[in-house]
Amino acid sequence: MSEEKPINHLIPWTTRGKLLAIYAVVFEFLLMFVAPIVANVPHSIGGFPGLWVFTNIVGWTWIILGIATGYMKR
Amino acid sequence: MAIDVRQAVVLGCVVGYIALLFIVGGVGKWVKLKEKTLTDYFRPSKFAPFWAMWFAMGANMHTAFCIPGSMGFYYLHGVGFTAHFIWTVGTALIFMYLVGPRMHLISAKYGHVTLSEMIGDFYKSKWLAAFVALFVSAANIAYFTANIIGPATLLSFGTGGLIPFDIAVWLIVIIVIGYTLPFGFRGVFYTDILQGAVMLLATWGAAIFMLSMFNWNTWALFSKAYEVAPKHLTLPGGAGWFTPQMWFSWAFFAITIHWGIQPRNYQYYQLAKSAEDVRKNALWIPIYLSAIYVPVVILGLATKVLMPTPPATGAWTGPDAAFPTIMAQYAPALLWGVLIAGSMAAGQSTLDSDLVAHSGMLVNDVYKALLKREASQAHYLAVGRIVVLILGILAGYISIYAAKLPIVTMLVGMAGTFVMTLLPAVLGAILPMGRFKITKWGAFLGIVAGAIVGLVTTFPTTLGLPSWLLNPYGYHSALWTFLANWIVAILVSLVTPPPPQDSIERFHAFLDRELKALYPPAKAKA
Numbered sequence: 001m002s003e004e005k006p007i008n009h010l011i012p013w014t015t016r017g018k019l020l021a022i023y024a025v026v027f028e029f030l031l032m033f034v035a036p037i038v039a040n041v042p043h044s045i046g047g048f049p050g051l052w053v054f055t056n057i058v059g060w061t062w063i064i065l066g067i068a069t070g071y072m073k074r
Numbered sequence: 075m076a077i078d079v080r081q082a083v084v085l086g087c088v089v090g091y092i093a094l095l096f097i098v099g100g101v102g103k104w105v106k107l108k109e110k111t112l113t114d115y116f117r118p119s120k121f122a123p124f125w126a127m128w129f130a131m132g133a134n135m136h137t138a139f140c141i142p143g144s145m146g147f148y149y150l151h152g153v154g155f156t157a158h159f160i161w162t163v164g165t166a167l168i169f170m171y172l173v174g175p176r177m178h179l180i181s182a183k184y185g186h187v188t189l190s191e192m193i194g195d196f197y198k199s200k201w202l203a204a205f206v207a208l209f210v211s212a213a214n215i216a217y218f219t220a221n222i223i224g225p226a227t228l229l230s231f232g233t234g235g236l237i238p239f240d241i242a243v244w245l246i247v248i249i250v251i252g253y254t255l256p257f258g259f260r261g262v263f264y265t266d267i268l269q270g271a272v273m274l275l276a277t278w279g280a281a282i283f284m285l286s287m288f289n290w291n292t293w294a295l296f297s298k299a300y301e302v303a304p305k306h307l308t309l310p311g312g313a314g315w316f317t318p319q320m321w322f323s324w325a326f327f328a329i330t331i332h333w334g335i336q337p338r339n340y341q342y343y344q345l346a347k348s349a350e351d352v353r354k355n356a357l358w359i360p361i362y363l364s365a366i367y368v369p370v371v372i373l374g375l376a377t378k379v380l381m382p383t384p385p386a387t388g389a390w391t392g393p394d395a396a397f398p399t400i401m402a403q404y405a406p407a408l409l410w411g412v413l414i415a416g417s418m419a420a421g422q423s424t425l426d427s428d429l430v431a432h433s434g435m436l437v438n439d440v441y442k443a444l445l446k447r448e449a450s451q452a453h454y455l456a457v458g459r460i461v462v463l464i465l466g467i468l469a470g471y472i473s474i475y476a477a478k479l480p481i482v483t484m485l486v487g488m489a490g491t492f493v494m495t496l497l498p499a500v501l502g503a504i505l506p507m508g509r510f511k512i513t514k515w516g517a518f519l520g521i522v523a524g525a526i527v528g529l530v531t532t533f534p535t536t537l538g539l540p541s542w543l544l545n546p547y548g549y550h551s552a553l554w555t556f557l558a559n560w561i562v563a564i565l566v567s568l569v570t571p572p573p574p575q576d577s578i579e580r581f582h583a584f585l586d587r588e589l590k591a592l593y594p595p596a597k598a599k600a
Binding site: 039048050 | 297
């Protein structure tokens with residue numbers, strides 16, 4: 001291991017790793033920054049609070065996509 | 075004192091839970107130490123089935139905030155609590171996925187017993203390891219009390235004062251000591267499986283009952299909640315706390331990060347049979363972590379509808395008392411008993427792993443590394459058990475006699491934020507960052523800077539500073555802590571000597587080879 005060739009990856013840069021990293025950025029962005037905007041629709045989606053519906057959809061979608069992608073071959 | 079049927083059923087549930095706990099965690103050769111060594115006591119490895127890790131680690135990660143804290147939080151703030159997805163999913167799919175397999179591989183290769191030993195080994199500094207062990211233990215010891223006081227209050231309340239609060243505290247502590255003292259982290263693991271199942275049963279059982287009070291009609295529940303407390307169905311919520319700034323800075327910086335790198339998680343990463351199991355657990359565990367909070371929306375909002383103002387008189391008052399008061403009044407005795415047992419499970423499943431993990435750091439990285447270097451394994455094991463006992467008794471004592479002291483309330487509020495400041499040190503050791511390296515001094519001064527900024531932005535008036543420093547500009551103090559922590563860590567690392575080449579070889583190059591072998595990059599495989 002020489003300083004001329006540093007190891008510079010943060011995660012194993014497989015297709016699977018790239019997809020999971022993209023999910024992390026997209027879904028955490030939706031949860032952290034878009035959800036508070038949705039909160040201004042308080043009682044609109046099938047009688048449920050908009051914020052609650054939105055975060056549940058985003059959260060569970062991320063979980064399902066994460067598991068599915070995590071079991072990809074590489 | 076006469077005991078009515080309801081009290082008897084509640085007591086029966088609690089006794090049944092305790093009996094099951096000792097059967098699972100104290101009987102049978104599976105919990106016995108395989109070797110009488112520090113490693114086998116504090117960090118046994120490679121034996122946990124994948125399915126069991128799901129329950130056990132989920133229970134370990136959820137604290138007493140899960141039961142009864144989260145119900146009170148929903149009652150006070152409303153649906154803003156769905157911010158939990160930021161950490162229940164984000165912690166697992168970002169931090170645990172990233173650090174878990176690496177910590178497993180490194181520990182399996184070099185035999186580190188604790189998180190602080192791993193940090194000290196990479197930066198080649200026993201003093202840094204000892205500092206991390208002492209710093210995290212000091213930060214978390216007060217937080218142990220949160221996992222005692224909540225369940226003890228509920229246990230005392232639920233038995234109608236039959237078990238006084240003080241006795242409830244010692245009961246909770248002694249039970250945990252009872253199975254951790256002889257069996258160490260094996261006892262923690264097997265009991266956490268049971269506790270994880272009890273917690274799920276308690277929250278979902280209570281929600282199903284509560285929904286039955288609204289004729290199984292969630293629409294009616296939310297509509298009624300909208301009538302009674304419209305602010306609870308949007309942001310900033312009933313108490314005006316959930317501003318957009320607070321929403322993201324609190325949920326991500328104050329919780330998501332420390333949750334993934336807590337010392338107790340380090341021990342858990344080693345239990346898995348392989349790094350691949352640790353990775354898969356990170357994929358599956360968000361289901362447990364999130365699912366336990368799904369029914370809480372029903373519990374919190376239904377309580378708000380049934381009791382719009384919190385109890386002002388009686389044995390327990392304030393927002394946290396509203397849900398238990400409703401359940402005590404309406405729930406079937408068996409369900410009420412399961413809920414109280416579930417609360418004990420929520421607190422104890424974190425307290426047990428915290429006790430063992432922190433005792434491990436204090437014995438391995440302070441006592442053994444600095445104070446008494448040449449002694450037998452039997453000696454260190456005996457000292458380890460004494461420290462478990464001392465920490466447990468200390469946590470019980472603080473819960474009863476010192477919980478309201480300013481220093482304790484400060485530490486309870488700051489524990490997660492303080493642990494978060496370890497992130498540069500941890501990532502510097504296990505994640506290659508190209509030519510840039512976190513250095514020993516960068517890691518150390520980053521922690522110090524983060525801790526100072528955290529204290530200043532959480533308790534400015536207590537420290538005699540201007541009040542505007544409290545969560546400046548509406549952003550939670552954890553965000554400012556994070557910024558100070560990383561800015562100082564990076565700047566100091568740029569001007570101080572990098573970690574030795576030997577560390578780079580043993581950690582970064584080793585992980586590079588291992589991970590490439592486990593998960594070949596697409597091009598290389600093609």
